[in-house]
Amino acid sequence: MRSFLSLYIANLFLVGGAGLLTTYLALYLGQHDVSTFWIGLLTTCYYLGLLLGAKVGYYLISSVGHIRSFAATTALVTACVATHGVSDNLYLWLALRLVVGAGMMCNYMVLESWLNEQASHEHRGRVFSLYMITSYLGTVVGQLALSQFPELGYAPLFLVCIAVSIGIVPIAITRRIHPKPLRPMAVGFFNYVKLVPQSLTAVMFAGIINGSFYGLAPVFASQAGFDAAGIASFMAVTIFAGLLAQWPMGVLSDRVRRSVLLRSNAVALTLIAAALFLLPLSQTQMLVVSFLFGLFAFTLYPLSSALANSRVDDEDRVGVSSALLVAFGGGAGAGSAALSQVMEYFGHPALYGAIAVLSLLMFTALTLINHRQKAERMKHSDYVVSPSDITSSPLAAAMDPRIEEATAQEQLLVVDEEQPPTGDDAPEQVRP
Numbered sequence: 001m002r003s004f005l006s007l008y009i010a011n012l013f014l015v016g017g018a019g020l021l022t023t024y025l026a027l028y029l030g031q032h033d034v035s036t037f038w039i040g041l042l043t044t045c046y047y048l049g050l051l052l053g054a055k056v057g058y059y060l061i062s063s064v065g066h067i068r069s070f071a072a073t074t075a076l077v078t079a080c081v082a083t084h085g086v087s088d089n090l091y092l093w094l095a096l097r098l099v100v101g102a103g104m105m106c107n108y109m110v111l112e113s114w115l116n117e118q119a120s121h122e123h124r125g126r127v128f129s130l131y132m133i134t135s136y137l138g139t140v141v142g143q144l145a146l147s148q149f150p151e152l153g154y155a156p157l158f159l160v161c162i163a164v165s166i167g168i169v170p171i172a173i174t175r176r177i178h179p180k181p182l183r184p185m186a187v188g189f190f191n192y193v194k195l196v197p198q199s200l201t202a203v204m205f206a207g208i209i210n211g212s213f214y215g216l217a218p219v220f221a222s223q224a225g226f227d228a229a230g231i232a233s234f235m236a237v238t239i240f241a242g243l244l245a246q247w248p249m250g251v252l253s254d255r256v257r258r259s260v261l262l263r264s265n266a267v268a269l270t271l272i273a274a275a276l277f278l279l280p281l282s283q284t285q286m287l288v289v290s291f292l293f294g295l296f297a298f299t300l301y302p303l304s305s306a307l308a309n310s311r312v313d314d315e316d317r318v319g320v321s322s323a324l325l326v327a328f329g330g331g332a333g334a335g336s337a338a339l340s341q342v343m344e345y346f347g348h349p350a351l352y353g354a355i356a357v358l359s360l361l362m363f364t365a366l367t368l369i370n371h372r373q374k375a376e377r378m379k380h381s382d383y384v385v386s387p388s389d390i391t392s393s394p395l396a397a398a399m400d401p402r403i404e405e406a407t408a409q410e411q412l413l414v415v416d417e418e419q420p421p422t423g424d425d426a427p428e429q430v431r432p
Contacts, residue, residue: 006170007111008134014074015138016145017163018104019214021081022046023146023235024156025093026218027228031152036219038090040340043215045094047207047333049101051326057106066110067171073106074168078161085154110171136243143235150228192323197369199308202262203324205362206300207331209269209355212339213238213297216351223348226283234290241291242298249299258307259370265296265303266363272296273356277349301328 022043029039060069080096080103115131142163149156193200221234253261272293275281281289305324335358342354 004115004130006174007114008130009170010070010167011111011131012134012138012141013163013167014104014107015135016142017081017138017160017167018100019139019142020145020156020163021100021160022214023143023218023231024152024160025084025097026215027146027222027231028152030219030222032088034090036216036340036343037337038340039219040212040215040336040338040343042093042097043211043336043340044333045097046101046215047211047329047336049098049103050105051329051333052098053102053105054109056102057109060106061110061113066114067174070107070110070171071168073103074164077103077107078164081157081160081164085157107167132246133243136239139239140236140243143232143239145232147229147232152228196308196311196323198259198262198366199304199311200323200327201365201369202266202307202362203301203304204327204331205266205358205365206297206304207328207333208335208339208358209297209300211332212335212351212355213293215336216339216343219343220348220351221286224283224286230283234287237287238290238294239298241294245295245299246302249303253303253306258303258310259366262300262303262307263363263366263370265300266359266366268296269293269359270356270363273352273359277353277356 025042026039029042030036057069057073060073064072077100080100083096084093112131145159146156149159217235217238218231221231226234249261272289275289276286276293279285301324308324339351339354342350346353
């Protein structure tokens with residue numbers, strides 16, 4: 001595990017900086033009475049940038065290599081963060097969020113393709129577990145760091161620039177051998193709609209719910225009366241709950257049908273979100289309920305991924321996982337803009353009212369789809385610790401539709417014992 005320390009450190013600082021920036025922008029605009037619609041649109045542009053970055057990253061890495069690509073895109077992200085302090089023009093900020101999203105996805109592609117290729121077959125699970133842990137810890141630390149800047153001046157932007165810049169250092173001086181370049185492969189999204197309809201449906205709703213949380217929950221907490229430290233705690237507690245839930249949910253998913261767990265999560269989220277919407281809770285009670293929210297919201301994606309991978313053959317895993325990423329990113333982008341409008345018209349509690357409705361719709365859709373499918377065949381050990389957001393997905397490198405299937409499988413999939421141990425069930429490492 002020590003051989004990947006430089007990659008872990010880089011990921012920790014990158015994710016911490018990105019998480020701090022997202023929350024800061026939402027709070028800064030809210031403090032200056034900017035419409036919630038614009039705040040949601042910023043989140044939408046970020047997720048669109050993530051999807052765009054999968055294409056851009058492939059061309060960049062294949063042209064100049066991994067380290068140069070990482071240094072270039074990280075420098076670009078740093079410049080974009082600093083530009084937020086130069087101008088308050090919202091149209092410029094939308095463009096900056098798009099570029100930051102694309103740059104961050106390029107960085108994740110570098111890190112995760114590196115891990116995928118050079119992690120041994122025997123240690124791949126532990127390697128990616130530590131990678132996911134650094135992602136969660138980075139996000140939590142980024143939220144907590146914001147509590148030190150209650151005035152929301154330009155100091156948090158400086159801190160983001162520092163964190164992202166430090167992320168370049170361990171990659172720039174690493175002695176590790178570069179991973180092999182990625183080659184094109186044809187991946188079609190709509191080919192998998194009929195193959196794994198439950199998973200794609202659940203992950204689309206997960207994208208809407210989780211993307212809206214990251215982009216709009218700071219505004220909700222602010223308008224609910226939390227100060228800067230309280231908002232940071234509100235975000236950190238919820239995200240930390242997602243980290244804690246990964247392993248227990250993984251164990252449970254090996255014993256209970258995953259389609260049942262997805263519907264159970266949907267019911268739990270409906271009740272929890274309804275409580276945040278309807279009940280006059282104190283701030284302490286909100287923190288407790290939000291912790292429960294994180295337990296179920298941030299396990300939707302890994303459950304969906306595990307269910308999808310249990311229903312397909314090895315040769316379909318990369319394509320299915322890419323489809324899941326696209327569905328999540330599309331849901332996150334569209335959901336943030338839509339729910340920001342709901343908050344604009346009905347007030348900040350409507351965020352969780354809308355999430356309650358969405359969770360109920362998810363339960364209904366999954367129930368209808370499940371009734372049309374055959375009984376699920378149980379398959380053990382295909383749930384792994386996984387982040388809830390595509391920003392930390394180890395399948396970022398597989399999103400480009402031009403990567404050859406053989407190469408992708410060599411880097412990301414489990415191989416038979418007779419074959420060289422150069423891959424593992426990487427699509428199940430998926431996740432903000």
